[in-house]
Amino acid sequence: MASLRVLSRSQFRASAPCFSRGSLRFYASAKPQTLKERLAELIPKEIENVKAIKAEHGKKAFGQVTVDQVYGGMRGLPALLWDGSVLDAEEGIRFRGKTIPECQALLPKAPGGSEPLPEGLFWLLLTGEVPTEAQAKSLSEDWAARATLPEFVEEIIDRCPPTLHPMSQFSMAVTALNHDSAFAKAYQEGISKKEYWGPTFEDSMDLIAKLPNIAGRIYRNVFGSGKLPAIDKTKDYSYNLANLLGFGDKEAFVELLRLYITIHSDHEGGNVSAHTGKLVGSALSDPFLAFGASLNGLAGPLHGLANQEVLLWLMKMKSQVGENPSDEKVKEYIWSTLNSGQVVPGYGHAVLRKTDPRYTAQREFAQKHLPDDPMFKLVGKIYNIAPDVLLEAGKAKNPWPNVDAHSGVLLTYYGLTQMQFYTVLFGVSRAFGVAAQLIWDRALGAPLERPKSYSSEAIKKMFANK
Numbered sequence: 001m002a003s004l005r006v007l008s009r010s011q012f013r014a015s016a017p018c019f020s021r022g023s024l025r026f027y028a029s030a031k032p033q034t035l036k037e038r039l040a041e042l043i044p045k046e047i048e049n050v051k052a053i054k055a056e057h058g059k060k061a062f063g064q065v066t067v068d069q070v071y072g073g074m075r076g077l078p079a080l081l082w083d084g085s086v087l088d089a090e091e092g093i094r095f096r097g098k099t100i101p102e103c104q105a106l107l108p109k110a111p112g113g114s115e116p117l118p119e120g121l122f123w124l125l126l127t128g129e130v131p132t133e134a135q136a137k138s139l140s141e142d143w144a145a146r147a148t149l150p151e152f153v154e155e156i157i158d159r160c161p162p163t164l165h166p167m168s169q170f171s172m173a174v175t176a177l178n179h180d181s182a183f184a185k186a187y188q189e190g191i192s193k194k195e196y197w198g199p200t201f202e203d204s205m206d207l208i209a210k211l212p213n214i215a216g217r218i219y220r221n222v223f224g225s226g227k228l229p230a231i232d233k234t235k236d237y238s239y240n241l242a243n244l245l246g247f248g249d250k251e252a253f254v255e256l257l258r259l260y261i262t263i264h265s266d267h268e269g270g271n272v273s274a275h276t277g278k279l280v281g282s283a284l285s286d287p288f289l290a291f292g293a294s295l296n297g298l299a300g301p302l303h304g305l306a307n308q309e310v311l312l313w314l315m316k317m318k319s320q321v322g323e324n325p326s327d328e329k330v331k332e333y334i335w336s337t338l339n340s341g342q343v344v345p346g347y348g349h350a351v352l353r354k355t356d357p358r359y360t361a362q363r364e365f366a367q368k369h370l371p372d373d374p375m376f377k378l379v380g381k382i383y384n385i386a387p388d389v390l391l392e393a394g395k396a397k398n399p400w401p402n403v404d405a406h407s408g409v410l411l412t413y414y415g416l417t418q419m420q421f422y423t424v425l426f427g428v429s430r431a432f433g434v435a436a437q438l439i440w441d442r443a444l445g446a447p448l449e450r451p452k453s454y455s456s457e458a459i460k461k462m463f464a465n466k
Ligand SMILES: CC(C)(COP(=O)(O)OP(=O)(O)OC[C@H]1O[C@@H](n2cnc3c(N)ncnc32)[C@H](O)[C@@H]1OP(=O)(O)O)[C@@H](O)C(=O)NCCC(=O)NCCS
Pocket: 301, 302, 303, 304, 306, 338, 342, 343, 344, 345, 346, 347, 348, 349, 350, 351, 395, 396, 397, 398, 402, 403, 404
């Protein structure tokens, strides 16, 4: 039965007016507008919007840049345009203005599910609009249809020794997808600048679509868990990812992946993986090359690898103090980590100054699905103790937990115990945010990134006697 929905006239390509009430028009639609069609409508408006912002505010200053910022990893330096999400230090992430709980409430769900579909989140990141269920479903179908890997990419993965870290295998496979890049081909053929976003969109869709097969293949090769099943074209992205990993029969795990991908997708533009993708893309490297570079940044222990580090740290803690330790024992263990010159993984953040709402969303998931799990209880105990210890130690600007403090315990609960694989799942998710911005960067004609660097000698000279 055709559904009735309230639409702007432009939102439908093949729609026949049915009836109107007040200023609202109702359309019975045969086919929902595709994401690419909607983007094609939005891009000219956004180009005008950016032109107007530049005309009115282009010469205004954000503030001063200090020498400390140059030496200090550019913390707080306003330097990048990123539309998909904005991170507030106190409140956490908003995807196109929507908090995580708002996304959980508003985005389409799978039949019988209660977590948002990442398909809907991708639509939101790209357009700023919440898609209909039919539009989210059309993305599931599109991605399923694009999911097959070229044979040589399968061979590259199969030739990797199982001792090679899954993230290295992941980045290699993603980089190799550039063999079939629509953008690289179109560029060689002399595509006009105005058309860049079209093949970038196609590559980005292919990239996202192929990640489950890459991740599943790496997982099964490294951890020896049998042959990959085929993609089920009737199911959503997260189901297929779970199934390729061997967990398709665990509905709660599939729900976890829907939430996991949604909350890990984007965290504004300055973090290492997002910024790297944008930077490399600015050289007009195609989305596979750009996102391959993102993955190499995500593989660092201060960034995405922290989810692996957290679980290692928890396991070590458990082996030293037992599964149900006293508060005193947990405190001692945290101090011993700090005193040996290591960071407490999963705590602290370069921007956030409160508990990460991505941590809270996972905690709420655990409270609903695994309230009695001993490792979840241990994570909860650490949450009560670690911030005070970090405050007392006096170095970390943010003593609160981040996203990585919780994810591993949830995955472990469902049987995905191989912590070296956790950052791969983060990588699958991060593609959504990076790809969305790559498409907008090419649509808006973002130039090559080229900030200015200084030597210490030059800095000394510049400020001598000032
Ligand atoms: C995320 C992180 C890299 C942010 O770094 P940052 O912006 O430089 O953080 P700060 O400004 O608070 O760092 C100030 C000092 O506190 C230390 N610090 C920050 N977080 C810490 C933590 N969790 N444990 C111990 N020390 C920490 C820093 O190492 C730094 O020490 P230094 O002055 O000796 O170099 C940092 O908090 C960290 O290493 N956390 C653990 C790893 C992690 O969870 N990463 C995932 C992030 S989503």
